[in-house]
Amino acid sequence: MSELAERFETHDPGEKLVAEKIRCDACPVMCYIADGRTGACDRYGNVGGRIVRMDPLTILDHAAETGAAIVPFVAEGEAWDGELVNTGRRFVTAIGAGTTYPDYKPAPFIVSQEVEGVDLVTVVTEGIFSYCGVKVKIDTDRHIGPETAIVRSQGEAIGHVTTGEYGSQMLSLGGVHHLTGGSKAEGRATCDALLNLCNRKPVELAIDGGATITVEAGKPPVIDGKQEHRMRVGCGSATIGMFATQWRGLVDEVVVVDDHITGVVSEHQAGKVLGWQDTGIKIIGRRSTPGRYFKVSEPGLGWGGTSISDPLSILGEWNAKKGARPGLSLLMVSTTGEQFAYYELDDELKPVQKPFPERLQKSVGLIEDNCEPALCTVLFIGGAGGSLRAGVTENPVNLTRSVQGLTTYVTVGGAPVYVWPGGGITLMVDVTRVPEGAFGYVPTPALVAPIEFTLRRDDYIRLGGYEAEIRSVDDIVAKGGEYFNSRRGTGAAVSNPWPPLAQLRRAASNETG
Numbered sequence: 205m206s207e208l209a210e211r212f213e214t215h216d217p218g219e220k221l222v223a224e225k226i227r228c229d230a231c232p233v234m235c236y237i238a239d240g241r242t243g244a245c246d247r248y249g250n251v252g253g254r255i256v257r258m259d260p261l262t263i264l265d266h267a268a269e270t271g272a273a274i275v276p277f278v279a280e281g282e283a284w285d286g287e288l289v290n291t292g293r294r295f296v297t298a299i300g301a302g303t304t305y306p307d308y309k310p311a312p313f314i315v316s317q318e319v320e321g322v323d324l325v326t327v328v329t330e331g332i333f334s335y336c337g338v339k340v341k342i343d344t345d346r347h348i349g350p351e352t353a354i355v356r357s358q359g360e361a362i363g364h365v366t367t368g369e370y371g372s373q374m375l376s377l378g379g380v381h382h383l384t385g386g387s388k389a390e391g392r393a394t395c396d397a398l399l400n401l402c403n404r405k406p407v408e409l410a411i412d413g414g415a416t417i418t419v420e421a422g423k424p425p426v427i428d429g430k431q432e433h434r435m436r437v438g439c440g441s442a443t444i445g446m447f448a449t450q451w452r453g454l455v456d457e458v459v460v461v462d463d464h465i466t467g468v469v470s471e472h473q474a475g476k477v478l479g480w481q482d483t484g485i486k487i488i489g490r491r492s493t494p495g496r497y498f499k500v501s502e503p504g505l506g507w508g509g510t511s512i513s514d515p516l517s518i519l520g521e522w523n524a525k526k527g528a529r530p531g532l533s534l535l536m537v538s539t540t541g542e543q544f545a546y547y548e549l550d551d552e553l554k555p556v557q558k559p560f561p562e563r564l565q566k567s568v569g570l571i572e573d574n575c576e577p578a579l580c581t582v583l584f585i586g587g588a589g590g591s592l593r594a595g596v597t598e599n600p601v602n603l604t605r606s607v608q609g610l611t612t613y614v615t616v617g618g619a620p621v622y623v624w625p626g627g628g629i630t631l632m633v634d635v636t637r638v639p640e641g642a643f644g645y646v647p648t649p650a651l652v653a654p655i656e657f658t659l660r661r662d663d664y665i666r667l668g669g670y671e672a673e674i675r676s677v678d679d680i681v682a683k684g685g686e687y688f689n690s691r692r693g694t695g696a697a698v699s700n701p702w703p704p705l706a707q708l709r710r711a712a713s714n715e716t717g
């Protein structure tokens with residue numbers, strides 16, 4: 205049983221109230237926590253008779269932009285190290301802020317900051333996302349499983365294989381149906397996998413009728429125990445187009461083996477333009493257009509995402525009337541350049557493998573050089589619901605309209621997000637841009653993610669914001685908040701813009717545009 209599953213087992217919301225225990229009301233589970241212990245999610249504890257958020261509130265320093273922690277933890281009541289706070293480019297994230305739950309109360313921190321003469325407000329809260337999941341992009345040509353196949357973690361269904369993209373396979377994991385719509389075990393396994401993926405930890409996923417993959421954000425995928433190194437340079441047809449000139453004069457025929465489109469240089473438009481001679485080659489597959497073939501094999505873990513290990517298996521009889529002759533040379537290569545072989549036709553017009561010639565090494569190496577490193581990308585996707593929005597404004601729909609109207613800039617742990625057009629606030633964020641360990645969970649089950657809304661102070665007041673709750677960064681650094689936790693400073697990632705400035709610039713371009 206996973207550590208998370210044990211926590212689900214041992215913390216029951218119906219647990220009998222014991223006198224010395226106090227109740228945490230930061231989520232619907234309502235744990236009763238004894239002194240010196242933490243609640244089911246480990247995020248809140250009973251410290252000396254009061255509920256304390258156990259992780260520090262994280263404040264990013266955008267002046268340093270080192271991406272690394274630069275100031276140690278500041279214990280509650282201790283003075284802040286002044287070095288960091290004087291940069292003037294701080295951002296109070298929602299990491300460690302606490303939640304707005306139950307809905308009626310304002311967000312834990314509503315921070316004012318003046319930037320280039322404009323008063324801005326950032327509303328900071330840890331959102332509880334029942335509607336959430338991750339989209340995973342796995343850079344590989346290899347067949348990992350059929351589209352719509354179930355993806356499992358700890359034996360439970362937690363998502364499915366979705367539409368593949370160019371050079372990558374895609375998974376859609378989590379979502380409310382797996383989190384809360386199935387068995388308890390399914391919900392726990394889903395929550396566990398999502399939490400680990402969002403916190404950039406490796407997770408093993410098994411696909412029904414397909415591969416077992418270890419996915420870790422920002423790292424190469426490991427497919428059936430084998431680490432992927434490169435994503436393909438392009439489909440077989442594109443590879444022919446890119447490298448046809450390199451092969452001209454060095455070899456009589458080139459076949460780029462690919463599960464999507466296998467390319468044949470002598471027939472391909474690129475080869476025709478360069479004056480390539482016919483070779484009488486025959487590809488077993490569905491011809492799309494000249495020199496481009498679909499379905500030369502079933503998808504798999506072999507050459508170019510096909511199931512083949514012997515590339516000759518996709519060739520038919522060579523035709524002497526159309527140019528085949530003894531001694532004709534043939535290069536077969538995969539779309540990543542990882543597999544390649546060289547053949548010459550014998551007197552019977554049968555290809556015979558020969559030592560790979562030096563003259564072709566460079567072109568095969570060029571394919572490899574043009575392949576980008578294969579990585580796993582994990583995007584957290586979540587919908588900002590009622591309690592979260594109510595913590596920002598007394599009239600929650602105003603926040604939705606403000607986000608959709610680009611008046612409010614949304615970040616997750618200071619990282620920029622993509623907000624889906626249409627109704628509601630459905631956002632996506634690359635988890636590698638969010639500070640490590642920013643995601644948590646509650647056993648309902650749901651994920652907890654930091655979320656910040658930055659907008660002009662006058663706009664905030666206009667949409668019904670909690671004006672009386674607005675505080676300065678200095679005040680928050682010095683005094684903290686209702687959950688008595690410490691504050692810590694850390695360098696912001698270089699790739700993330702300082703949210704107050706990003707908001708200001710966006711608002712300016714919105715006005716002029």
Ligand code: SF4
Nearest residue numbers: 228231234235243245
């Ligand atoms: S699960 Fe965590 S947030 Fe929810 S009541 Fe228990 S300690 Fe508080």
